[in-house]
Amino acid sequence: xxxxxxxxxxxxxxxxxxxxxxxxxxxxxxxxxxxxxxxxxxxxxxxxxxxxxxxxxxxxxxxxxxxxxxxxxxxxxxxxxxxxxxxxxxxxxxxxxxxxxxxxxxxxxxxxxxxxxxxxxxxxxxxxxxxxxxxxxxxxxxxxxxxxxxxxxxxxxxxxxxxxxxxxxxxxxxxxxxxxxxxxxxxxxxxxxxxxxxxxxxxxxxxxxxxxxxxxxxxxxxxxxxxxxxxxxxxxxxxxxxxxxxxxxx
Ligand code: PGA
Numbered sequence: 001x002x003x004x005x006x007x008x009x010x011x012x013x014x015x016x017x018x019x020x021x022x023x024x025x026x027x028x029x030x031x032x033x034x035x036x037x038x039x040x041x042x043x044x045x046x047x048x049x050x051x052x053x054x055x056x057x058x059x060x061x062x063x064x065x066x067x068x069x070x071x072x073x074x075x076x077x078x079x080x081x082x083x084x085x086x087x088x089x090x091x092x093x094x095x096x097x098x099x100x101x102x103x104x105x106x107x108x109x110x111x112x113x114x115x116x117x118x119x120x121x122x123x124x125x126x127x128x129x130x131x132x133x134x135x136x137x138x139x140x141x142x143x144x145x146x147x148x149x150x151x152x153x154x155x156x157x158x159x160x161x162x163x164x165x166x167x168x169x170x171x172x173x174x175x176x177x178x179x180x181x182x183x184x185x186x187x188x189x190x191x192x193x194x195x196x197x198x199x200x201x202x203x204x205x206x207x208x209x210x211x212x213x214x215x216x217x218x219x220x221x222x223x224x225x226x227x228x229x230x231x232x233x234x235x236x237x238x239x240x241x242x243x244x245x246x247x248x249x250x
Contacts, residue, residue: 004222004229005162005206006246007038007061007123008236009091010045019045022239023052029243031057035229037246039236040091040123043077050086061089061123064097067110079111079118090115091231093149094125095168105148112149116157123162123231124149125210126189130169138167142185143192150193158197159204164231165189170211172233176221182209183224190226215244222248 014022019041030037040061041049049060066076082090092115093108108124115122126145128138142165150158165186167177177185186207194202209221210231221227236242 002206002228004035006035006229007040007231008242009040009231009233011233013237014045016045016048019048020052025239026243027056030246033246035246038089046087047085059088062087063091065090065111067114079114079120083118083120089121089123091123095127095166108149109151121160123164125164125166127166127168138185139188143188146189146192155197155201158201162206163189164208164210166210174212176212176217179220179224182221183226186226215241218245218248
């Protein structure tokens with residue numbers, strides 16, 4: 001049985017004082033959660049978040065990293081830097097980074113390899129645009145993104161990747177894929193991983209759904225055969241709402 005993993009993606013929101021208050025509020029609400037709880041916060045909140053989750057079951061992630069260890073890359077943060085302050089997870093290849101910051105399948109692949117080399121666990125985002133979906137290309141797009149992202153990884157590394165299937169048309173729009181539809185897409189990703197790395201490895205990979213997840217649809221989405229939790233944007237900004245998503249099964 002795969003564990004459910006539910007991650008908040010705060011995007012470019014929240015200041016340090018808000019981070020501290022949020023974690024204070026969230027901690028008692030999720031303390032008995034069976035799911036893994038992760039908050040992916042802005043760089044400027046990481047240190048405060050890490051200090052304030054000590055002794056709780058909440059884990060902290062970043063939202064991006066550079067693939068190089070160090071050097072003349074003004075404005076960038078490396079995996080080594082994240083690891084040095086105690087960060088455990090890092091989102092890689094979010095569609096907003098692919099769209100606005102020139103992230104490609106190739107840089108995603110380099111970043112995943114770099115993340116593993118520092119002991120960070122990558123949450124890798126894949127997903128189709130609306131026009132790709134309408135052209136019937138969803139499976140082709142998301143399996144190709146997955147294959148390119150994982151290229152050159154060992155089976156053990158693949159087993160430790162978290163994939164977030166996020167249809168781009170569902171992000172921040174209030175539109176969610178139906179649970180059957182999302183589950184089918186997630187299954188196609190798992191089948192592709194099985195083709196390349198074998199069934200045993202594919203069965204171990206956590207594949208989340210993301211795109212307008214909220215407390216009212218979390219249970220339906222997370223109760224399907226293949227969706228192992230969610231990457232939650234807007235609805236993760238309020239501790240009460242996020243805790244209801246984490247505790248979807250109660
Ligand atoms: P959303 O964002 O939940 O606000 O749709 C999800 C994401 O972008 O990870």
